[in-house]
Amino acid sequence: MKIFFKLMSVLIFLIGLPSVMLGQHNPDGRKVSLECVTCHVSWHDAVNSKVSLLPEVDAPIQLQGIPARIPMAAMCFTCHDGTVKDSRQIFSSNNHKPGMQVQHADLQGMPLDKNGNIYCGTCHTPHSLKPDRIGGLAPFLRKEKINSALCLSCHSTQSKDHLNHPLKVKVGAGNKMAKNTFWGKDGTIECMTCHPIHGTQAVTGVQGNDRSELCSSCHEAYFKIKLTDHDLTSSLKNKSGTIGPELGGKDPCVACHVSHGAKAKHMWAMEIDPKLGENGYCIGCHSNDGLGRAKVYSHVGHPVSGNPAKQNVPALGIKMGDELLCKTCHDPHQWEFSQKHGLSTANEEGTEYTSFLRLPDDAQGQLCVTCHQNQSTMFSSDHSVSREGFQQFFRESNTLHGQCTVCHDSHTDALNSSTGGDPYALLCLRCHDGEHFPTSVVHNNHPMGVPFKSTSKLGGYKKDGQTLLSCNTCHDPHKWGKTVEPSKTADLKGDDRNSFLNISNWPEPKLCLDCHSKKATVLKTDHDLSDPSRSACSLCHTPHNAETQYGILARWGGSPGESFNEKHCFSCHNKDGLARKKLVEGYSHPREFGILSPAARGQGSWLDFPIFTEGGPSQTVGHIDCFTCHDPHTWSYKPGLQKPGSANEEGNDLSSFLRNPSQLTLCTDCHGESTLWKYNYYHDPVKRKRY
């Protein structure tokens, strides 16, 4: 019986052999295992076409355009439908789902379906090493995803530096990306960090066009931009320019940055003018046609492009040699440096604390002194905005009142008052106007707006190619004194040693002599009245609020004399004055007769023998006064005798501060032969009348 069963088994087995020996071969004719046809259904041998259930699809997949007999997406789904593995979520995703058009992509050897669309096998292959093995590519990928190699096979153009979000950069541990975020090796950004290939969202955390959630996960600090004027989604919601993006429903970043396919560096969304360099990113909007035209860039103020930094400035991230740029001072992402100040409305006017400044121009002038440390001496001087009254004054004036911005405007001119004319005078007179602060400079000042020749090339204001004298010619408002300690007292009365002078005027009057070098002859003469706080010039001259405009002669109080010449001279040459040893007994040439000046007579310069009127010197007709014969700056008209041999040396007709020898005077017109007598004894009331 056993033998019968054995024989029957063999017989039946042989009869059934054809059906169990069908086997399977790959397209190359190599016999393959039964496992292969689990997916490679077309590799079944001897399928009777009359009873075949295989779909009537020829070579559904193409590899580099060549038909390949490998399974299509429907095969994948037969397992990944939840019964074996579950990829329904992936199939239902809009991202990279089978059938997706990929004509735009630069494919590199990735298989596509017969219509040229991607399918599961474009990226996946069950023949990759198992994910848990060394070198395995989870989840059965054709290339690595850890370094974005798979994605870049098709999207190579979307990894170009600067025009796309960078890859392989490490993200700080404080990022707020979801826990299941894909990171590259060592926590770097890869394509899939933001692009969940099979997620329900095309990009992680992106709702519609708004990438706020995604971008802020890593760039939270930049989201200080929200609700500022640079958040164009709010500030320019209903506006548009010929330059600039469409903003409808998008995030604050997209106005300037796009993640892929940028037009310029920094993932810049807009075309920029390459000639403008880095500043082009700002000027693109801040131009007459741009979205930021309300704040048009017109740079006549602080120098930027082409100006390398002269030192390292860590506070602004500047290294010596770096080109100064808009972003050197401005951080376009934060309206106020410490975010203490919240915007109340879009298009709010900025202040020295806001205005997208990286640091404020506060009482310490933080922003400006990062580079201009030398100017910080001003902060403890009378020019500090911290002094009493300044803050209120400028607040009422509705002007910026930071330590530096009170005078300087980086974007209109070097000074905050460039409305034409002399900007320095205009600026200084805002305070020194005789009304608001004690130091008034409202009348009889040193001539302004005139050309001058300065040994030290002192500044001024430029006009028509000339440098004209202005406040800044003599003053540096940042430094109270160059030879003494800075002022710590408000309204300190200044002198030649301080007073914000560009060049110290003490002990020698170097500032005055820088232009008036010929007046140096006064030094060491009896008219050199310098003392421990006053230079040789300052007893007679004062540059502001002088008694006369001519000569800016210092005040003489109740000094005797009828003309300003006399008053001025007699302020010393009186019995109680400094020059009491040289009293002038006779003086006062008759004034009822007009005298022609040498220039009017055609006999030289009016300065050879200046004549005066009540208002000052006259180049044509006037009267004789002290300075007609005397030049108080020069002991002798002969150069060799200009310096006296000793103090209070007695003069003669060659010295005595006489301007010229007697023969050059005009006296002979009236006095004829008696001229010499009258000239020599002019101050002797008895002798001068002898003839």
Place this chain on the structure above:
Amino acid sequence: MNKYLIPLLISGISLGQGPIVLEINFSLVQEYEAGFTFPTDLCGNEQGDVFVLDAMNDRVVVLKANGGTSEIKPQRDSFYKAVGIAYIKGDLWIADTPRSRLLKLQLDGRISEVIKLDHGIEPVDVIAAGAYKVVSDRMNHSITVLDENAKEKYHWGSRGEGFGQFINPGFMAMAPENRLIIGDILNRRVVSYSQSGRYPQVIAKPGVERGQIFRPKGIDLDAQGRIWIADGYTGAIQAFSVSGKFIGIATTKGKSIALKGPMGIWVDKQNRLWVVEAFASKVSVWQISK
């Protein structure tokens, strides 16, 4: 004896099947899309209502006998990526696959019972076997039988190609005499067993020709005792006898029907076959000719 009998059975089936083709005419009655997203299974009740597991949308869609539709959204708890559903004694039982649970979902949406399955079981399908419930498990490639209290009574099966082994058991149906008909997906066959996993009977063997199966998915029996099996790849619907004889293939207009990713099926009292076409996210209803 067994070592001779098994190959005998296999060979016998082979011998019994030839190129003779039997076609069973199907006519399309209706199609439902109802916002499905890759639905997987369906079941019906005595009233003719059909319950479609639209798990990717966390719901069951009711295709009512009167033609209307409604949905059952689970209250408090939920399911996601569940695969199998069964209507058992007035309630819906859901194989909450990735969460290793069976859920008893009442028709009002209340989840009245949550059965946590041991061994990391990931249930694909659940069916009633008398007072018991049977669960197919894609993780352990096994079958688990739960008693009337939903406690595990025993489980059997392992990964492999032999009888009593599976490579991903999937959808199941109960045949007379408590025979469990199990789709052995990646072994590409349908085999019936006793409830304890013994006495295998090949119903459909591997292949891509008529009378063969490539990806067995939905299984159900009609009133005549025919075992209807959906092929998830070829899209064919074929009928077999409980003894494994190929009865015929569903055709329409002279061609075998090729559904798009057919999964769960159900044959109602009107001899209509309801089938989930998962890849097309729809349900189609076919009238089976007499």
